[in-house]
Amino acid sequence: MALLQITEPGQAADPHDRKRAAGIDLGTTNSLIASVREGVAATLPDMEGRHMLPSVVRYTAEGPIIGAEALEQAALDPHNTIVSVKRLMGRGVEDVRSLGEQLPYRFSEESSGLARIETAAGVVSPIEVSAEILRSLVERASETLAGELDGVVITVPAYFDDAQRQATKDAAQLAGANVLRLLNEPTAAAIAYGLDTGDEGVIAIYDLGGGTFDVSVLRLRRGVFEVLATGGDSSLGGDDFDHAIAEWLIEESGFEGDLSAELQRALLMKARSAKEALTSAEQATISHSDADFKVDAELSRDAFNELISPLVDNTIRACRRSVRDAGVALEEIDNVVLVGGSTRVPLVVSKVADYFGAQPLNDIDPDKVVAVGAALQADVLVGNKPDEEMLLLDVLPLSLGLETMGGLSEKVIARNTPIPIAKAQEFTTYKDGQTAMLIHVVQGERELVDDCRSLARFELTGIPAMVAGAAKIEVTFRVDADGLLSVSARETSTGVEASVEVKPSYGLTDDEITQMLKSSFDHAADDAAQRSLAEARVEAGRVIEALGNALAEDGEALLPAQDIDMLQQAIKKLQERLSGDDTRAITEGTEMLGRASEEFASLRMDAAVRRALAGKQIADLDNEMSDNEV
Amino acid sequence: MGVNLTEKAAEHVVSYLESRGKGVGIRLAVKTTGCSGLMYVLEPVDEIQPEDLKFSSQGIDVFVDPKSLVYVDGTEMDYVKQGLNEGFEFKNPNVQGECGCGESFTV
Numbered sequence: 001m002a003l004l005q006i007t008e009p010g011q012a013a014d015p016h017d018r019k020r021a022a023g024i025d026l027g028t029t030n031s032l033i034a035s036v037r038e039g040v041a042a043t044l045p046d047m048e049g050r051h052m053l054p055s056v057v058r059y060t061a062e063g064p065i066i067g068a069e070a071l072e073q074a075a076l077d078p079h080n081t082i083v084s085v086k087r088l089m090g091r092g093v094e095d096v097r098s099l100g101e102q103l104p105y106r107f108s109e110e111s112s113g114l115a116r117i118e119t120a121a122g123v124v125s126p127i128e129v130s131a132e133i134l135r136s137l138v139e140r141a142s143e144t145l146a147g148e149l150d151g152v153v154i155t156v157p158a159y160f161d162d163a164q165r166q167a168t169k170d171a172a173q174l175a176g177a178n179v180l181r182l183l184n185e186p187t188a189a190a191i192a193y194g195l196d197t198g199d200e201g202v203i204a205i206y207d208l209g210g211g212t213f214d215v216s217v218l219r220l221r222r223g224v225f226e227v228l229a230t231g232g233d234s235s236l237g238g239d240d241f242d243h244a245i246a247e248w249l250i251e252e253s254g255f256e257g258d259l260s261a262e263l264q265r266a267l268l269m270k271a272r273s274a275k276e277a278l279t280s281a282e283q284a285t286i287s288h289s290d291a292d293f294k295v296d297a298e299l300s301r302d303a304f305n306e307l308i309s310p311l312v313d314n315t316i317r318a319c320r321r322s323v324r325d326a327g328v329a330l331e332e333i334d335n336v337v338l339v340g341g342s343t344r345v346p347l348v349v350s351k352v353a354d355y356f357g358a359q360p361l362n363d364i365d366p367d368k369v370v371a372v373g374a375a376l377q378a379d380v381l382v383g384n385k386p387d388e389e390m391l392l393l394d395v396l397p398l399s400l401g402l403e404t405m406g407g408l409s410e411k412v413i414a415r416n417t418p419i420p421i422a423k424a425q426e427f428t429t430y431k432d433g434q435t436a437m438l439i440h441v442v443q444g445e446r447e448l449v450d451d452c453r454s455l456a457r458f459e460l461t462g463i464p465a466m467v468a469g470a471a472k473i474e475v476t477f478r479v480d481a482d483g484l485l486s487v488s489a490r491e492t493s494t495g496v497e498a499s500v501e502v503k504p505s506y507g508l509t510d511d512e513i514t515q516m517l518k519s520s521f522d523h524a525a526d527d528a529a530q531r532s533l534a535e536a537r538v539e540a541g542r543v544i545e546a547l548g549n550a551l552a553e554d555g556e557a558l559l560p561a562q563d564i565d566m567l568q569q570a571i572k573k574l575q576e577r578l579s580g581d582d583t584r585a586i587t588e589g590t591e592m593l594g595r596a597s598e599e600f601a602s603l604r605m606d607a608a609v610r611r612a613l614a615g616k617q618i619a620d621l622d623n624e625m626s627d628n629e630v
Numbered sequence: 631m632g633v634n635l636t637e638k639a640a641e642h643v644v645s646y647l648e649s650r651g652k653g654v655g656i657r658l659a660v661k662t663t664g665c666s667g668l669m670y671v672l673e674p675v676d677e678i679q680p681e682d683l684k685f686s687s688q689g690i691d692v693f694v695d696p697k698s699l700v701y702v703d704g705t706e707m708d709y710v711k712q713g714l715n716e717g718f719e720f721k722n723p724n725v726q727g728e729c730g731c732g733e734s735f736t737v
Contacts, residue, residue, distance in 0.1 A: 002717075005672070010673075012669075045714075527697070
């Protein structure tokens with residue numbers, strides 16, 4: 001049995017209707033995937049409990065390695081380990097050449113002018129590299145959510161142009177993900193804080209990552225975000241804070257000369273730990289000692305603030321420029337949202353608050369906030385929150401459904417479901433060659449149609465003649481904000497359609513509704529038994545019908561007279577049991593009849609295959625098969 | 631009889647209700663559906679309905695309407711992890727069969 005999650009009242013989806021959606025923050029340095037489970041949007045960890053996937057792919061002859069394992073080997077195998085591929089997305093070879101000086105890759109030019117990278121596993125495009133990262137995240141989500149994803153929302157920087165956006169979509173397609181929408185990163189952050197539910201407003205998003213800084217000014221108008229201005233510095237980030245500390249350390253130690261690459265890396269790691277410690281502590285101790293280099297230093301938060309102050313001031317200047325570009329006054333900005341791990345640094349928070357004159361929003365983990373916003377958006381887009389945007393929240397007093405074979409009521413929309421709502425369910429034909437279907441719309445909680453209230457009947461005609469169970473008839477129940485129910489039925493292969501409109505609560509008083517509910521509780525056990533009985537009868541009827549047809553068609557040709565007689569006796573026996581109300585006897589009878597006719601069924605199958613193959617050459621069969629595929 | 635929770639299931643319900651910020655307990659209901667008959671629905675309870683039956687297990691109030699109880703009487707709910715996936719698992723003595731995908735069941 002599949003594992004079950006808790007759902008908000010009235011929101012449980014039918015089996016196979018449950019939609020799995022995720023939001024992906026495809027970042028320059030790290031990527032994350034998040035999803036809404038049990039009403040909460042959260043990032044999904046891997047087996048080791050790691051939420052962030054380093055956006056690093058290492059190509060080896062044996063195949064690609066993705067994430068932390070690839071990052072560990074970046075220094076050993078720089079040509080084949082692709083980092084920061086996001087900077088190359090949708091870029092021509094000319095653009096890349098300017099970046100290429102910072103990147104150790106061997107670029108080759110493609111006829112289309114797009115850059116490609118030569119690796120141990122052949123030439124790869126930035127799109128393929130991104131696809132590997134996406135595939136790894138999508139697989140993680142599929143495992144966590146126990147099924148394929150129906151759709152994803154991927155975030156991109158607000159300044160991405162069409163080529164960069166298209167490249168991101170292509171990467172998703174290559175990874176086998178269905179992209180519901182690309183979402184601007186600042187918009188995702190605003191959604192995570194629920195700022196999209198307001199009517200109007202201006203929002204500033206301050207995003208300071210490891211190696212990049214972005215600031216965006218958004219305007220929300222009637223539920224739509226418009227990007228007014230973007231700015232920033234593509235080579236300023238938290239890593240620069242680490243460098244500032246490391247330089248200070250070298251000065252403190254009095255060391256002169258060139259540092260080895262190894263020592264540089266070690267000092268940067270220590271600087272980084274000190275920076276992280278100073279987020280909550282007032283003081284951090286840094287010590288390092290080996291043959292060439294010895295240092296033992298105390299870094300206070302004030303001293304740290306002094307070191308990074310010029311860097312943070314640079315970000316504030318970029319904010320000022322963006323606000324000016326956006327054409328808004330500082331006082332018009334209602335909210336400021338902090339994104340990116342480096343916004344944990346207290347000096348950043350206080351300088352941002354000083355400039356904007358308001359305390360910025362930073363309750364949600366700044367590393368995860370973009371993915372969380374994307375997940376919320378994906379959940380709505382995939383259809384898990386029907387009509388969430390609409391404010392009117394009335395509920396249906398009684399379930400709405402329709403009559404199925406055996407006089408059973410199949411509930412399509414459950415009671416207490418908020419309206420407006422639309423729900424579709426697929427039904428099929430019961431008899432061979434059936435060309436019409438009577439749709440009987442009923443209301444109530446009881447299992448048998450006779451105990452429910454009949455609302456309307458209409459007929460869908462023009463169904464093409466097919467064997468029982470082959471036609472697909474989609475029946476849609478739609479209740480609008482005024483409580484008006486419209487039911488439409490549509491045969492999906494031909495598109496023939498019929499519909500009816502009713503007002504389900506018409507003429508019902510509160511007392512009557514209560515009475516209908518009460519009777520369904522009083523008769524719960526009866527109803528369950530009645531339902532089983534009706535289902536058993538329907539199944540028996542279906543088997544009798546199918547076997548009767550088959551006997552009339554092929555019986556004499558395939559079976560000796562006494563066998564036909566035996567089967568007809570068995571049918572008669574089951575028909576006798578049908579008039580009784582012993583569910584078990586009917587079910588057993590149906591099973592017996594099924595077993596008795598097994599041999600006949602296999603004889604018919606063989607005969608059908610012989611007929612189909614008679615007088616045909618293998619070549620003809622091949623042709624036919626390819627015809628069928630067209 | 632009634633409905634019981636394992637310790638793990640109870641822990642998850644507590645943390646769910648805490649993060650949701652409201653709710654007096656959990657509702658286990660059964661819905662009739664297309665594929666193989668019946669499906670479980672698990673929801674937080676904000677308002678107790680007059681017809682609800684209450685079962686207390688591991689400090690959690692579990693509410694079941696009389697119509698659903700016919701199908702779930704004697705059920706034990708557990709909360710399990712399977713790889714990266716996690717969720718509630720039901721040990722329901724009334725169940726006769728499940729549909730192939732394991733999303734619905736019959737009694």
